[in-house]
Amino acid sequence: xxxxxxxxxxxxxxxxxxxxxxxxxxxxxxxxxxxxxxxxxxxxxxxxxxxxxxxxxxxxxxxxxxxxxxxxxxxxxxxxxxxxxxxxxxxxxxxxxxxxxxxxxxxxxxxxxxxxxxxxxxxxxxxxxxxxxxxxxxxxxxxxxxxxxxxxxxxxxxxxxxxxxxxxxxxxxxxxxxxxxxxxxxxxxxxxxxxxxxxxxxxxxxxxxxxxxxxxxxxxxxxxxxxxxxxxxxxxxxxxxxxxxxxxxxxxxxxxxxxxxxxxxxxxxxxxxxxxxxxxxxxxxxxxxxxxxxxxxxxxxxxxxxxxxxxxxxxxxxxxxxxxxxxxxxxxxxxxxxxxxxxxxxxxxxxxxxxxxxxxxxxxxxxxxxxxxxxxxxxxxxxxxxxxxxxxxxxxxxxxxxxxxxxxxxxxxxxxxxxxxxxxxxxxxxxxxxx
Ligand code: AMX
Numbered sequence: 001x002x003x004x005x006x007x008x009x010x011x012x013x014x015x016x017x018x019x020x021x022x023x024x025x026x027x028x029x030x031x032x033x034x035x036x037x038x039x040x041x042x043x044x045x046x047x048x049x050x051x052x053x054x055x056x057x058x059x060x061x062x063x064x065x066x067x068x069x070x071x072x073x074x075x076x077x078x079x080x081x082x083x084x085x086x087x088x089x090x091x092x093x094x095x096x097x098x099x100x101x102x103x104x105x106x107x108x109x110x111x112x113x114x115x116x117x118x119x120x121x122x123x124x125x126x127x128x129x130x131x132x133x134x135x136x137x138x139x140x141x142x143x144x145x146x147x148x149x150x151x152x153x154x155x156x157x158x159x160x161x162x163x164x165x166x167x168x169x170x171x172x173x174x175x176x177x178x179x180x181x182x183x184x185x186x187x188x189x190x191x192x193x194x195x196x197x198x199x200x201x202x203x204x205x206x207x208x209x210x211x212x213x214x215x216x217x218x219x220x221x222x223x224x225x226x227x228x229x230x231x232x233x234x235x236x237x238x239x240x241x242x243x244x245x246x247x248x249x250x251x252x253x254x255x256x257x258x259x260x261x262x263x264x265x266x267x268x269x270x271x272x273x274x275x276x277x278x279x280x281x282x283x284x285x286x287x288x289x290x291x292x293x294x295x296x297x298x299x300x301x302x303x304x305x306x307x308x309x310x311x312x313x314x315x316x317x318x319x320x321x322x323x324x325x326x327x328x329x330x331x332x333x334x335x336x337x338x339x340x341x342x343x344x345x346x347x348x349x350x351x352x353x354x355x356x357x358x359x360x361x362x363x364x365x366x367x368x369x370x371x372x373x374x375x376x377x378x379x380x381x382x383x384x385x386x387x388x389x390x391x392x393x394x395x396x397x398x399x400x401x402x403x404x405x406x407x408x409x410x411x412x413x414x415x416x417x418x419x420x421x422x423x424x425x426x427x428x429x430x431x432x433x434x435x
Contacts, residue, residue: 003107008408008412009166012413013412015412051237053094053406054094056320060323061327062234062327064233065094067093068326069326076090076105082226088108090401091405094233094234111178115174115178115179118179118182118186136273136396138191142183142186146256147260150172152254153256165252165411165414169407170408176259178206184393186213193215196215210397216385218383220383228376229394231327233398233400240271241265241271242399242402242406244261245258246418249407249410249411250415250417251417259403262399266396270312274314275392277314278376278377279378279381280314281315282347288302289302299347307358315375316365318369321369322366327371328369328371331375344382345379356368
C-alpha cells in the first residue's frame with residue numbers, strides 16, 4: 001500500500017468507528033432548525049452533510065483542515081525557488097489531516113505523473129466535437145470518456161465488499177486528478193492553438209506541468225498556477241459543484257461520473273462560470289467606455305447600468321461569505337507582488353472600491369464583497385491566457401483536489417445514499433396556515 005493510502009486507511013478506520021458510535025448514542029441530538037425561508041431560498045445554512053476537508057466561515061473565509069490561506073502559504077511545501085504552495089501539499093493535508101513534508105509532496109508529484117496516462121479514445125472523443133464547443137463541455141465529455149478506467153465500477157461489478165469502497169475510490173480519485181491537467185491542456189490547445197499540443201515535462205510538479213502544457217512559459221505563470229490550483233480546491237461541501245459530486249457519489253456512482261456531474265454545476269454562471277463572466281464584463285466595459293483606464297465614476301455608472309438592465313455583477317456576492325473572499329485577497333496580493341501596469345488588474349481593484357457600496361445600496365444583497373472569481377481573469381490575461389471561455393476549466397482542475405479527497409472520505413466513512421425531503425407549495429401553505 002502506498003504511504004498516503006496507508007495513512008488514509010488508518011485514520012479513516014478510527015473516525016469511521018467514532019462516527020458509528022456517535023450515530024448510535026447521539027443520533028437524536030438536534031443540530032439545527034429549518035425555517036420556511038431556508039426551504040424557499042436554496043437551503044442556505046441547513047446543516048445536512050459531513051465534509052472533512054474544509055469548512056467555511058462567513059467572516060474568515062475558507063479553512064482547509066483548520067488552516068487559513070495565509071497560514072497555508074507559510075506551511076505547505078513549495079518548489080525550490082518558488083514562494084507559492086504546491087497543490088500536492090494541500091491534497092495531502094485535506095486527505096490525511098497532516099501538513100506533508102517536502103519528500104511527501106515530491107512523492108505525490110511523481111505518483112500523479114505515473115497515473116497521468118490518457119487512453120486514446122479520450123482524444124478521439126474530443127476530436128469529434130466542433131472546436132468551438134465550450135471548453136467546460138469538452139472537459140466534461142473528456143471526464144466521462146475516462147469513466148472506462150474506473151476501478152470502482154469494475155470492482156463493484158465483480159462484487160466488491162463495502163469495506164473496500166474507500167480503496168477503489170482512492171485509486172479512482174488519484175488517477176483522475178493525475179489525468180486532469182493533460183486533458184485540460186489538450187482542450188486549451190485544441191480550442192485556441194490549432195491543436196498544437198505540448199508534451200508534458202515530467203520533471204515538473206502537477207501545476208507547473210499543467211502551466212507548461214498550456215504553452216505559457218515563465219516561472220511567474222507556473223507560480224501563479226500553483227497558487228490558483230491551491231486556493232480554488234475546496235470550499236466546504238454545500239457549494240453546488242461539491243454538493244453535486246457528494247450527491248452523485250452517494251449512489252455509489254464512481255468518481256468519474258460524480259466529478260463530471262460536479263463540473264456541470266461548476267459550469268453555471270452563478271458558480272464557477274463567474275470567472276469567465278467577470279473578464280467578459282471587464283472587456284465589454286472597456287469597449288463601451290472606449291478606454292482601458294476608466295475613472296471610478298465611469299465604473300460606478302457602468303455597474304449601475306448593468307444592474308438596471310436586470311443583470312448581476314459577476315464576481316460579487318456569495319451565499320455564505322460576508323467579507324471580501326480571502327481567495328480574492330490572495331490573488332490581489334499575488335498581483336501586487338508580480339504584476340506592474342496592468343489596466344485589467346487596475347480595473348479589478350477599482351471595481352473593488354466602487355461595487356460594494358452600489359450593491360449595498362440595493363438593500364437586498366447579503367454580501368456586497370468580491371468573491372474568488374472577481375480577480376482571476378485579469379491576472380490570467382496578463383500572462384497571455386486571455387481566452388476567458390477556458391477559465392472555468394482551470395477552476396475545475398483545482399476543484400478535483402477537494403471534492404475527490406472528500407469523496408474518498410465519504411466512502412471510507414460509509415455515508416448513506418443522500419435523500420432529503422421535498423414538499424409541494426400546497427403542503428407549505430397548509431403547514432403555515434395557523435401559524
Ligand atoms: N449582483 C447583483 N445582484 C446580486 C448580486 C450581484 N453580484 N449578488 C446578489 N444579488 C441579488 C440576488 O440576485 C438576489 O436578488 P433577487 O432577490 O432579486 O433574486 C438578492 O441580491 C439576494 O441574493 P443574496 O442572498 O445576496 O445571494 P444568494 O446567496 O442568493 O446568491 C450568488 C449568491 C453568488 C449566486 C450571488 O451573489 C450572485 O449572483 N453573484 C454574482 C455571480 C457570481 O459572482 N457567482 C460566483 C460565486 C462564487 C462561486 O461560486 N464561484
